[in-house]
Amino acid sequence: MSKAGADWFTLIPVAAVAVAAAAVPASATVYLDIQAAQQTMFPGASFVAHPLTFTPEQRKAIAKASGVGIFEKTQRIWEVRSGGARTGWFIVDRVLGKHEMITYAVALSPDGTVKSVEILEYRETYGGEIRNPAWRRQFVGKRFGSSVQLGKDIKNISGATLSSRHVTDGIRRLLITYQLLLRNA
Amino acid sequence: MLRRCRPLLGTFVEVTADREDAIERVFDAVAQVHRLMSAHEPESDLSRINRFAHLQPVQVHPETASLLERALFWARESGGAFDPVRAGKAAVEHGFIPLHADQPGPAATSWRCLKLQGRSVRLDMSGCVDLGGIAKGFAVDRAVVALRSAGCERGLVNAGGDIRGFGPEVWPVRIVEPMSRRPVAQVRIADEAMATSGGLPAGEGLGFDHLGGPNDWWTSVSVVAPTACDADALTKIAWMRGNAVLSFGGPGVRALAVTRGGEVESINAPEMALA
Numbered sequence: 001m002s003k004a005g006a007d008w009f010t011l012i013p014v015a016a017v018a019v020a021a022a023a024v025p026a027s028a029t030v031y032l033d034i035q036a037a038q039q040t041m042f043p044g045a046s047f048v049a050h051p052l053t054f055t056p057e058q059r060k061a062i063a064k065a066s067g068v069g070i071f072e073k074t075q076r077i078w079e080v081r082s083g084g085a086r087t088g089w090f091i092v093d094r095v096l097g098k099h100e101m102i103t104y105a106v107a108l109s110p111d112g113t114v115k116s117v118e119i120l121e122y123r124e125t126y127g128g129e130i131r132n133p134a135w136r137r138q139f140v141g142k143r144f145g146s147s148v149q150l151g152k153d154i155k156n157i158s159g160a161t162l163s164s165r166h167v168t169d170g171i172r173r174l175l176i177t178y179q180l181l182l183r184n185a
Numbered sequence: 186m187l188r189r190c191r192p193l194l195g196t197f198v199e200v201t202a203d204r205e206d207a208i209e210r211v212f213d214a215v216a217q218v219h220r221l222m223s224a225h226e227p228e229s230d231l232s233r234i235n236r237f238a239h240l241q242p243v244q245v246h247p248e249t250a251s252l253l254e255r256a257l258f259w260a261r262e263s264g265g266a267f268d269p270v271r272a273g274k275a276a277v278e279h280g281f282i283p284l285h286a287d288q289p290g291p292a293a294t295s296w297r298c299l300k301l302q303g304r305s306v307r308l309d310m311s312g313c314v315d316l317g318g319i320a321k322g323f324a325v326d327r328a329v330v331a332l333r334s335a336g337c338e339r340g341l342v343n344a345g346g347d348i349r350g351f352g353p354e355v356w357p358v359r360i361v362e363p364m365s366r367r368p369v370a371q372v373r374i375a376d377e378a379m380a381t382s383g384g385l386p387a388g389e390g391l392g393f394d395h396l397g398g399p400n401d402w403w404t405s406v407s408v409v410a411p412t413a414c415d416a417d418a419l420t421k422i423a424w425m426r427g428n429a430v431l432s433f434g435g436p437g438v439r440a441l442a443v444t445r446g447g448e449v450e451s452i453n454a455p456e457m458a459l460a
Contacts, residue, residue, distance in 0.1 A: 031188055159366060159383065160346070160404075164192035
């Protein structure tokens with residue numbers, strides 16, 4: 001097409017938007033599944049699952065020390081091993097913003113330093129549905145896919161810049177979790 | 186196509202490319218811009234300018250110098266509508282960016298106090314340079330250079346709405362209203378970039394702090410330009426100067442705005458189809 005062509009942009013009809021809002025979130029992108037993220041962040045390592053279900057006391061302590069109060073009841077944690085030795089921790093976490101729910105993975109070195117962060121899945125909606133518990137529940141146990149097709153699945157969104165503050169807060173909470181529960185594990 | 190996303194530059198940076206090894210290099214390029222230009226990191230080039238450049242010349246990385254040069258170009262072209270020094274002072278005063286321990290409160294109110302000679306930077310008086318209004322776009326441009334030099338033939342980089350695509354594809358981009366994130370328009374970009382800036386209340390996100398003042402008829406403005414850095418700067422100029430932004434743009438520049446009432450307003454597209 002010509003760059004200055006007549007169809008440079010199209011308005012999305014309001015009626016279509018309203019229907020979409022009732023049925024599906026405005027946008028969801030899956031970047032990596034858990035296994036692919038593990039291999040990207042710790043190539044060649046093996047992973048031993050240690051899901052951590054917090055006691056009420058532990059939840060309270062983590063919330064107090066990190067200043068972040070809302071999080072999942074069970075944290076998905078893997079011990080990372082290479083050649084018989086621990087080489088780090090791999091943690092999957094979720095955070096909620098006003099319009100978005102983000103699943104992400106953090107790679108920690110054995111001493112609890114953040115090595116890398118990958119967003120696994122980003123769900124964005126509008127109108128505040130993300131805060132609705134029923135809306136959130138529909139994604140519990142959701143399986144991940146990992147490939148996107150050009151033009152079909154790809155959603156590119158431009159608006160006023162979203163802050164990644166919720167992920168930063170989530171990582172702070174995970175580092176407290178490490179300090180309290182993993183460091184001496 | 187592979188697609189990855191990491192939290193960087195205070196937002197989400199998304200890379201779409203046809204080669205895995207290229208993606209890692211792209212994030213390295215973006216992380217480098219983050220390290221050099223972040224006002225939050227005390228040892229970044231930008232923070233060293235803000236701490237010391239009123240006392241002595243500060244030597245910066247060539248990438249920092251090239252972004253400063255472009256920022257000064259747009260400040261001059263726009264008669265100060267885009268002004269990284271005025272924006273920095275406002276950002277400090279509103280608490281958006283921190284003052285480091287040995288950093289003086291900013292006195293300078295204009296880009297004219299900022300002097301760049303090669304890689305050497307000086308401020309005529311204490312001041313706070315904020316490149317937040319343009320650095321995300323610059324990072325996107327660096328990312329595209331990294332993708333191309335890694336051998337990718339097509340790709341797209343989106344740093345919090347600052348987007349650049351390349352290759353034979355035409356990339357669809359959905360423009361959303363700043364507060365509600367409701368989609369209002371769909372734009373197609375080819376081998377070019379688009380940026381959107383808008384007014385968000387403090388705490389809701391980024392964007393308001395660099396625009397220099399409220400615009401009382403738009404909530405956001407989107408600009409398409411050959412590079413993401415220029416598109417980014419032009420959104421700020423459009424915010425301040427309205428439709429007059431077109432006289433600054435050059436070939437290929439197009440723009441649209443979302444009004445307070447949620448309507449989409451074309452700024453320079455007489456060819457635009459409104460239905």
